[in-house]
Amino acid sequence: DARVTQTPRHKVTEMGQEVTMRCQPILGHNTVFWYRQTMMQGLELLAYFRNRAPLDDSGMPKDRFSAEMPDATLATLKIQPSEPRDSAVYFCASGSGTGSYEQYFGPGTRLTVT
Amino acid sequence: RKEVEQDPGPFNVPEGATVAFNCTYSNSASQSFFWYRQDCRKEPKLLMSVYSSGNEDGRFTAQLNRASQYISLLIRDSKLSDSATYLCVVRGANAGNMLTFGGGTRLMVKP
Numbered sequence: 001d002a003r004v005t006q007t008p009r010h011k012v013t014e015m016g017q018e019v020t021m022r023c024q025p026i027l028g029h030n031t032v033f034w035y036r037q038t039m040m041q042g043l044e045l046l047a048y049f050r051n052r053a054p055l056d057d058s059g060m061p062k063d064r065f066s067a068e069m070p071d072a073t074l075a076t077l078k079i080q081p082s083e084p085r086d087s088a089v090y091f092c093a094s095g096s097g098t099g100s101y102e103q104y105f106g107p108g109t110r111l112t113v114t
Numbered sequence: 115r116k117e118v119e120q121d122p123g124p125f126n127v128p129e130g131a132t133v134a135f136n137c138t139y140s141n142s143a144s145q146s147f148f149w150y151r152q153d154c155r156k157e158p159k160l161l162m163s164v165y166s167s168g169n170e171d172g173r174f175t176a177q178l179n180r181a182s183q184y185i186s187l188l189i190r191d192s193k194l195s196d197s198a199t200y201l202c203v204v205r206g207a208n209a210g211n212m213l214t215f216g217g218g219t220r221l222m223v224k225p
Contacts, residue, residue, distance in 0.1 A: 031211045033211075033212075042215065042216075042217045042218065043158070043201070043215040045212060045213075045214075048210070048211070048212055050210070050211065055210060056210075056212060091157055091158070095211055097211055101145075101146045101148075101205050101211055101213065102148065102160050102163065103160075103211075103213060104160065105157035105158050105159065106157060107156070107157050108157050
């Protein structure tokens with residue numbers, strides 16, 4: 001049963017610390033997305049990769065957030081330095097990108113910044 | 115105006131009831147449409163794609179009205195396990211593979 005995996009599932013950290021979240025997309029999928037979900041804002045797109053190349057990161061605060069795909073099996077989202085307002089659930093999703101636009105989500109990383 | 119708008123609910127219905135949700139989208143050139151389901155503290159999961167001619171999957175029926183720019187989801191014979199938040203999702207023109215998610219409609223099915 002192919003699925004997107006994310007680590008860690010939960011992270012509690014202090015303000016100012018670096019946070020790195022990891023995602024393994026479904027094997028063979030060539031599009032990867034990072035989303036943030038909060039009660040107030042709902043699901044927001046942060047970054048979008050196709051064939052490992054970043055295509056859109058307009059939703060991401062550039063001063064502290066960065067997203068990369070070191071290889072086809074790993075996507076990372078980094079926050080440095082973290083702030084309490086970054087507390088949210090961060091989801092990674094992947095899609096086959098070949099005329100099919102469905103996205104499949106990982107279980108998310110629940111981040112709390114104190 | 116939000117790109118995808120939904121009534122947040124909650125819709126409280128008894129088991130066995132039929133319930134319908136609507137969603138409106140602002141971009142008339144939108145290309146693809148979906149309904150996702152999200153359980154509490156879980157990830158969104160694809161429920162069904164929405165096709166121009168309408169489509170059905172068991173107790174679930176999705177309809178698209180391009181002229182009025184709305185999408186609907188009908189759930190028949192609702193079950194307790196249908197309790198969740200239903201997200202309306204749209205892919206705009208020139209959006210590549212990016213999807214825009216509505217805020218979701220919460221459904222609570224009671225015994």
